[in-house]
Amino acid sequence: MANVLLLPHQIFTGENALTEAGASICALGKKALIVTDPFMIQFGNVAKVEEMLKSNKAPYAIFSDITGEPTDKMVEAGLKVYADEGCDYLIALGGGSCIDTMKAIAVVAAGGGTITDYMGRSIEEDVAPMVAIPTTAGTGSEATRVTIIADTVNQVKMMLIGSSIVPPVAVIDPQFTMTAPPSVTANTGLDALCHCMEAYTSRRAQPLTDTFALSAVKRIVANLSTCYHDGKNVEARAQMSIAALEAGIAFTNASVTIIHGMSRPIGALFHVPHGTSNAMLIKVCLPFMLTGCYDRFADLGRAIGVAADDDDDKTAAEKFQAKVMAMVDEMGIPTPAQFGIDKDAFFKVIDKMADDALTSGSPQNTWHQPTKEDLVGLYKKLWD
Incomplete structure (x- = not known):
């Protein structure tokens, strides 16, 4: 039986990886939604992404309400900002919760409905373009075909799997992990x-x-x-x-x-x-x-x-x-x-x-x- 290996299309690693990735990131669409959490704003990490976008004259909006493990409610709130701001691609800056939330937003933004509609389905259809910038060294979500979202009604973790939710661009820049306690x-x-x-x-x-x-x-x-x-x-x-x-x-x-x-x-x-x-x-x-x-x-x-x-x-x-x-x-x-x-x-x-x-x-x-x-x-x- 043949084996298949899925990878992001582009992986930028090392010091100044974010700067080097700037052109590739901004080519993904006309307006980005940065999906992040309040700590990334507090630590100045979001400002670094904003600086990169501004240097490339790329418009953006920010959704920073990731306050713990990702839930269907967070996905719904992020989708609203994505639609209201007219965004057409996503940048996740944070740990696995931010990246997983971004993936879920990307799926529903392209396919409609709610995130619970996709539980148990293989996600192979096109989703909104994504960039993953991890700030912890752990989840590996920047390279995976998985996202896990809590269903707050049924109290289960929904695992969505599919080749389409591997982020096309992953930026592995160690400067963003230095603030992890x-x-x-x-x-x-x-x-x-x-x-x-x-x-x-x-x-x-x-x-x-x-x-x-x-x-x-x-x-x-x-x-x-x-x-x-x-x-x-x-x-x-x-x-x-x-x-x-x-x-x-x-x-x-x-x-x-x-x-x-x-x-x-x-x-x-x-x-x-x-x-x-x-x-x-x-x-x-x-x-x-x-x-x-x-x-x-x-x-x-x-x-x-x-x-x-x-x-x-x-x-x-x-x-x-x-x-x-x-x-x-x-x-x-x-x-x-x-x-x-x-x-x-x-x-x-x-x-x-x-x-x-x-x-x-x-x-x-x-x-x-x-x-x-x-x-x-x-x-x-x-x-x-």
Whole structure:
């Protein structure tokens, strides 16, 4: 069977990437809508994008009401600004929430209706042109064919997938990641680690995704701790930005597995940021994942240098697991209780979360195939 690799049409990376991308960005349309959040305005990052647009004599409007994980209400509000201002292309500046919201606006702006109309559909038709400028090194949304939007009525996370929602232009400029605080750096960085290790150990992995996943995991293990402890380290931030992009390319083509499948329901029901809910699950999910895939996890252990070439696969895989768990501990990832989730409320919806996780299809990509009972047990282990 042939494999397909989806990528943005243009990827600008490195210092001054935004300036270099200016002409390509402004050629996408006549008026841009910048989709961002209040912190990007506060930190001066939006001003840098405005300066680029002004230097290219390009009109624009700003929608800055992204205040958390993206919801159908945010998409609706952004669509109104897009239409009222007469915009015809979009620029997302921010983390995954801003980029995912931009993708949803692009879909509905072109196809009409509401974002809930597109749940469960493959998005292959034309959408409004998009530019993704990530300010965190984690989601990889700048390179993915996925957007996740919370349905506030049914309290589920809608996952929309399609080749049309890969942003045509991605700008990976490390200057925009320098303002991320340690907690955001940790959560998004571990999200990227989940992306590459899940992609590499997915049933849908292929040689090209393996290349991106292995490169990403090496960069993350080498640089995430530095970024967490020294956020002003430009080289480490640049390496993490590249790693997040590589991990995004890997998982959008090979998919994710059990961690992401179990993470989405936690986020939808308890309003836990996506990166945090993934990081919470690493320590309970990794041992389960290893048992069906020692050889692939052994590759990861050898790639990052914690396992020797002559270690057997089980030993090498367990050394990788130990390294990842140590990173989770180092970065102070909260448990559900520490995050403030009520245990009784959590246990009341475990059945629903397990069903929703399986419905997403992601757990089924895991080599150790989980049953609903497995997922229920893993959710309960979060409270051990």
